[in-house]
Amino acid sequence: MSTGPARHDERRREAVRAAGLAGIEGISVEADRRRLSVLFFGRLPDRLDRHSFRVEGGRRGDGIRVVAVTAGPGHPDAPVNCLTLELDRPGDASTYRLRALGPGFDRCYDRLEFSFRQGDPEAPAPARGSGPLPSPPAPAVDYLAKDYASFRRLLLERLALTMPEWTERHASDLGVTLVELLAHVGDQLSYHQDAVATEAYLDTARLRTSVRRHARLVGYPMHDGCAARTFVCVETSRPLTLRPDDLAFTAFPPGRLPPTGASIPAELLTAGPHPVYRPLERRDIVLRPEHNLIDLWTWGGQECCLPAGTTRATLLDEPPPEHGGERPLRLAPGDVIVFEENRDPGTGAEAGRDPAHRQAVRLTKITESVDTLYGRRVLDVEWADEDALVLPLCVIGCRAPDGGAANSVVARGNTVLVEHGIENTWGAGARPERVEGPVERGRGPACPGPAAPRAARPFVAALRGAPVTWSAPYPRPADVSAGQSRQLLRLAARARERLEDLHRSGASPSAADRDFLETLFEAGHLGGAHDDEGPRPALAPLLARFDEYLAPKLRRLEALARRSRSGYLLDRADIGWELAQSWGQEAAWSIDPDNPALHGPACAALRPDPREALPAVRIRAEGTEGGTEAWTPRRDLLASGPRDRHVVGETDDEGRLGLRFGDGRTGAAPPPGRALLAVYRTGNGRAGNVGSEAVNRIASRSTPLDAVVRVRNPLPATGGTDPEPVAQVRLAAPRGPFRRLLRAVTAEDYQTLAAQHPGVQRAAATLRWTGSWYEADVALDAEGTSDLPRGLPEDVRLALHRFRRIGHDVVTGPAVRVPLDVALRVFVDPDHIAGHVRQALLRALRPGPQPGGGLGFFDPDLLTFGTPVRVGTLVAAVAAVPGVRHAEVTRLRRLHPVRSGGGSPGPDVPPSGVLRLSPLEIARLDGDSARPENGWLTLDLRGGR
Known part of the structure; x- marks a missing residue:
């Protein structure tokens, strides 16, 4: 029977409904192809079962039987006009027809064609009228509407x-x-x-936090500024011992100074825009009046000069007569003193002194001595090469205005390193800032019961104070580990020196000396060293066999020194106990990170790296004391574990600091439902870069400071840096990974990384096949000298070990120095004296600085690997000397030419006029008659007077 026009006749459908009959509206095939959802219109007849329906058609024509009929699409609450028919097997892709049997169905609507593959694009088109009715057209939407x-x-x-x-x-x-x-x-x-x-890309991101995270993904550490630092000298009238966390310094403007005194109440620090500085020292600060002003000893002369590059001086270890009594200096390695020009060397007036002639140095060695000629006690002090004087200081005895003697250059002790920033807990009634912690999900007045699992999204909190101080690590871990290595290597030398002093004195050993010997040597080696009479015979064998008796301890020291030299920070709680048992208690203190002798040179403390700075914030959960459940700042949480209480500080565009905690996987999450207490410092950037003599007041929260006479900063505060601009990061971050070399694969990589090591001026490297693997041979050229300092090759080798390619061995050593044999024939102008011209030629050619600036022609800082020596360049340097009319090179060759097979050493001057060297060779000509093996210079002067 045809189902065409009659199926869509609405009058016919209304008549069917009015007559109480039913018709098939549509058929939907389920995914398993064994169930049909049939939608009817009108009133369905009662008692419908599997015999009331028949499935006809199909390509095979074998018929599919209906096995069950249920109401609705598989559940009892389905509407009554929808039935689900279950079939005995699925059909194919051909067209089928469903027929409803019985008198309750209209003949025009009792059948409908359908297909079992209605969702397949290759299936035949379903019969007209099957499936749901077409939906009305979607309304037009204006996708340009955005506000x-x-x-x-x-x-x-x-x-x-x-x-x-x-x-x-x-x-x-x-x-x-x-x-x-x-x-x-x-x-x-x-x-x-x-x-x-917008924030998904570095070029379009506008928020500072987004730019910071994008830059971190490519290895570029965007910085948020850094606090300024300076050294403050405190003059006191009596000894004082102060806690560093109890002190603060400030720079009051001239018009707002307190009435009198160098100390002020702690409340005045927070009342004003003046910068405030806090000490960076970890140990107690000891102030002594004898360290207020220290005279330099000139060994009885009226004038003494400390040239640029000086690393040692002699201090007078006796107080001025007006102080009365004996109060010797108590300086120790690690103390910082400031050399400054106190008076004009010419006139002796304080008004004529040069404020630029000041420099802070950290002492590394102190030796007590006596000037036997004048009977004065002195201290010989030394400091690191990094702290070498950058300007010459002329020490001249002057007459003070009061008639007393005074030196033009003095040293200042009682020096404290301070950094810009003041805690939010400073002041009367100030308390840590309370930050609401993460909300405990699943609990509350309306949600009783156990808490739901914590969300994986990290908790972020913001601090109210701004700008929060960003402080670079002090001391730097690299400086501490390098200092520990130096201290370990000195332990054996100090023990030997003490043993020699005890042997030389011949006196009976004291209780401390006996403990030292028992700790150092075994009981069987001591013999009669404890005898009160004549210990010298027993100490002689200990000195002679020092290395043999202490061989295991010396090997252990070398192993620990190599570990610390590679950047590993030794812990006093672990290694210190071992050293105390082997070398005495002083050895344990020598590697303590709190030992100021390990804190690096003074100049490095005033040059903090803003990319290493972290926010000066301490976070702990409310209700915990003593540092438990405390979160420490980190640059990122990539290396943090689930139990590491680390937090990341991020400065937004308004200067507020946001704290991003861990999510329980990378970093521990704060406990839900508990508040956090934040202690932090405020004060950052260039605002702390004040000039010298600006810091003039000190304050303490608990200790009276009536003994403090004067507070001043001889050096200006430096290192204060504002946050890095976002526009600059966008330009620098994409190129950042290509500017830092983090691996060594080729010879050029080894050469570049070795040249970056401190103390190395240049480096050259080659890869050599040993028969089993490659070996990277690195030649080093030390800065300022032709000879490598002791320990530098090993330091460079350990530094390259972490960058080397797997399978490469690294061998470091000095460059191959090629001594030269150079002879010159020089014609002197008749108006000049030949002897003066000779001296000028020697100064122009020999290594060393020139009187008018620059370096000599053969200075090691001008010669590098593979640099050829050209006759034309040498003649030009000689001709530039006043009084030289004509110059010729008569001999230019290696001092010790290599002969192969008995051949001749070659011509005196290369035919090409160029003496070529291999890539690992450096020319050398010292021109020193005492050491002719380092190069020989012959001058043949003709003419002149």
């Missing part, structure tokens, strides 16, 4: 189509209010969509 006004307009236009009878547009109408609320929410969602798309 509140456009969303409000779209909503009103849509309501005008769906609710034409509603025409109210007054702002107080409830419908208009709902429209405006929906437009507001849409505006916010649109903003978040745009922000996510």
Whole structure:
């Protein structure tokens, strides 16, 4: 029977409904192809079962039987006009027909064609009228609407189509209010969509936090500024011992100084815009009056000069006569003293002194001595090469205005390293800032019961104070590990020196000396060293066999020194106990990170790296004391474990610091439902870079400071850096990974990394096949000298070990120095004295600085690997000397030419005029008659007077 026009006749369908009959509306095939969901219109007859339906057709024609009929699509609450037919097997892709049997169905609507593969694009088209009715066309949407006004307009236009009878547009109408609320929410969602798309890329990101994280992904550490540092000298009238966390220094403007005294109440520090500085020392600060002003000893002369590059001086270890009594200096390695020009060397007036002639140095060695000629006690002090004087200091005895003697250059002790920033807990009634912790999900007044699992999203909190101080690590771990290595290597030498002093004195050993000997040597080696009479015979064998008796301890020292030299920080709680048992208690203190002798040179403390700075913040959970459950700042959480209490500080565009905690996987998350207490310092950037003599007041929260006479900073505060601009990061971050070499594969890589090591001026490297693997041979050229300092090759080798390619061995050593034999024939102008011209030629050619600036022609800092020596360049340097009319090179060759097979050493001057060297060779000519093996220079002067 045809089902064409009659199926879509609405009058026929209405007549079917009025007659109480039913018809098939549509058929839907389930995914398993064994169930049919049949939709009917009208009233279904009662008692329908599997015999009431039949499936006909199909390509095979074998028929599919209906085995069960249920109401609805598989559940009892389905509407009554929908039945689910279960079949005995699935059908194929051909067309089938479903027939409803019985008198309750209209003959025009009792059958309908369908296909078992209705979702397959290759299936035949279903019969007309099968499946759901087509949906009405979707309304037109303006995708350019992105703000509140456009969303409000779209909503009103849509309501005008769906609710034409509603025409109210007054702002107080409830419908208009709902429209405006929906437009507001849409505006916010649109903003978040745009922000996510904008902040997803480095070039388009606007938020500082987003730019910081993008730069971190490519290995570029964006910095948020750094606090300024300076050294403060405190003059006191009596000894004082102060805690560093109890002190603060400030720079009061000249018009706002307190009435009198160098100390002020702690409340005045926070009342004003003046910068405040806090000490960076970890140990107690000991102030002594004899360290206020220390005279330099000139060994009885009226004038003494400390040239640039000086690393040692002699201090007078006796107080001025007006102080009375004996108060010797108590300086120790690690103390910082400031050399400054106190008076004009010419006039002796304080007004004529040069404020630029000041420099701070950290003492590394102190030796007590006596000037036997004048009977004065002195101290010989030394400091590191990094702290070498950059300007010459002329020490001249002057006459002070009061008639007493005074030196033009003095040393200042009682020096404290301070950094810009003041804690938020400083002041009366100040307490740590309370930050609400993460909300405990699943609990509350309306949600009793156990807490739900914590979300994986990290908790972020913001601090109210700004700007928060960003402080570089002090001391730097690299400086501490390098200092530990130096101290370990000195332990054996110090023990030998003490043993020699005891043997030389011949006196009976004291209790401390006996403990030292028992700790150092075994009981069987001591013999009669404990005898009160004549210990010298027993100490002689200990000195002679020192290395033999202490061989295991010396090997252990070398192993520990190699470990610390590679950057590993030794712990006093672990290694210190071992050293105390082997070398005495002083050995344990020598590797303590709190030992100021390990804190590196003084100049490095004033040059903090802002990319290493971290926020000066301490976070702990409320209700915990003593540092438990405390979070420490880190640059990122990539290496943090689930139990590491680390937090990341990120400065936003308004200068506020946000704290990002871990999520329980990378970093521990703060406990939910508990508040956090934050102690932090405020003060950052260039605002702390004050000039010299600006810091003039000191304050303490608990200790009276009436003994403090004067507070001053001889050196200006430096190192204060503002946060890095976002625009600069966008330009520098993409190129950042290519500017840092983090691996060594080729010979050029080894050469570049070796040249970056401190103390190395240049380096050259080659890869050599040993027969089994490659060996990287690295030749080093030390800075300022032709000979490598002791320990530098090993330091460079350990530094290259972490960058080397797997399978490469690294061998470091000095460059191959090629001594030269150079002879010159020089014709002197008749108006000049030949002897003066000779001296000028020697100064121009020999290594060393020139009187008018520059370096000599053969200075090691000018010659590098493979640099050839050219006759033309040498003649030009000689001709530039006043008095030289003509110059010729008569001999230019190696001092010890290599002969192969008995051949001749070659011509005196290369035919090409160029003496070529191999890539690992450096020319050398010292011109020293005492050491002719380092190069020989012959001058043949003719003419002159």
